[in-house]
Amino acid sequence: MSVHKSDIKKVTTHQLQEMKSRGEKISMLTAYDYSMARILDAGGIDVLLVGDSASNVMAGNETTLPITLDHMIWHASSVVKAVERALVVVDIPFGSYQANSSEALRSAIRIMKESGAHAVKVEGGSEIKESVMRIISAGVPVMGHLGLTPQSIYKFGTYSVRAKEEAEAEKLIEDALLLESCGCFALVLEKIPSKLAEKVAQRLRIPVIGIGAGPKVDGQVLVVHDMLGITKDFKPRFLRRYADLNQVITEAVSHYIADVKSSSFPNDKESY
Numbered sequence: 001m002s003v004h005k006s007d008i009k010k011v012t013t014h015q016l017q018e019m020k021s022r023g024e025k026i027s028m029l030t031a032y033d034y035s036m037a038r039i040l041d042a043g044g045i046d047v048l049l050v051g052d053s054a055s056n057v058m059a060g061n062e063t064t065l066p067i068t069l070d071h072m073i074w075h076a077s078s079v080v081k082a083v084e085r086a087l088v089v090v091d092i093p094f095g096s097y098q099a100n101s102s103e104a105l106r107s108a109i110r111i112m113k114e115s116g117a118h119a120v121k122v123e124g125g126s127e128i129k130e131s132v133m134r135i136i137s138a139g140v141p142v143m144g145h146l147g148l149t150p151q152s153i154y155k156f157g158t159y160s161v162r163a164k165e166e167a168e169a170e171k172l173i174e175d176a177l178l179l180e181s182c183g184c185f186a187l188v189l190e191k192i193p194s195k196l197a198e199k200v201a202q203r204l205r206i207p208v209i210g211i212g213a214g215p216k217v218d219g220q221v222l223v224v225h226d227m228l229g230i231t232k233d234f235k236p237r238f239l240r241r242y243a244d245l246n247q248v249i250t251e252a253v254s255h256y257i258a259d260v261k262s263s264s265f266p267n268d269k270e271s272y
């Protein structure tokens with residue numbers, strides 16, 4: 001099977017559903033800026049997530065909580081400008097949809113209108129049912145997110161694996177089915193047991209994207225800075241580093257500094 005379907009000129013929510021139906025895995029990565037998004041899109045990525053993880057990898061915050069709706073719209077606008085093929089999904093940040101469904105709808109509409117994105121993502125299950133239904137009823141596609149939900153980190157107090165106990169696992173399955181019934185077009189499952197994720201993917205008609213949820217789901221997502229080895233301290237079991245750009249960039253900078261200090265840059269050919 002090819003890495004991606006070259007005949008798909010533009011990935012849509014409908015095409016993601018078709019990919020699940022024919023057993024083609026869905027590739028998804030985060031993106032926060034124009035330059036990186038352009039590279040990822042040209043590489044054939046199916047979905048780009050403008051994640052609230054920008055709070056961590058772009059702004060240096062300990063959690064995702066500090067990032068604002070204005071910040072997310074700014075990042076999303078940059079990504080959308082770069083994309084020709086991928087579906088662009090944007091996290092609605094903490095504090096922008098939890099209060100009530102009216103606030104949730106306003107936030108979703110702002111993201112869609114001001115960034116040009118294609119869909120939004122929210123964390124949670126039954127507790128945000130009304131908000132999810134209201135956003136979808138306005139014509140905005142919604143991706144759900146269950147399992148480890150980073151916006152609730154202070155509630156759980158840990159980033160450890162979720163839904164290991166039977167009661168929590170059953171609640172997760174119920175929430176997954178609920179989100180599907182509300183009209184979500186896809187679901188992210190983060191850091192849950194592989195067998196549970198497989199069960200959810202089999203029961204749901206919509207695509208299930210995993211991060212730390214094993215291989216038996218419909219696709220995978222990683223934070224691009226982690227996957228490319230730009231970040232160094234984050235080392236969860238589920239992360240596979242496909243490059244070590246931290247070392248590559250460090251060596252390039254060191255070489256540049258040495259050339260500047262020695263006056264070998266710029267040379268005659270690099271001068272006017």
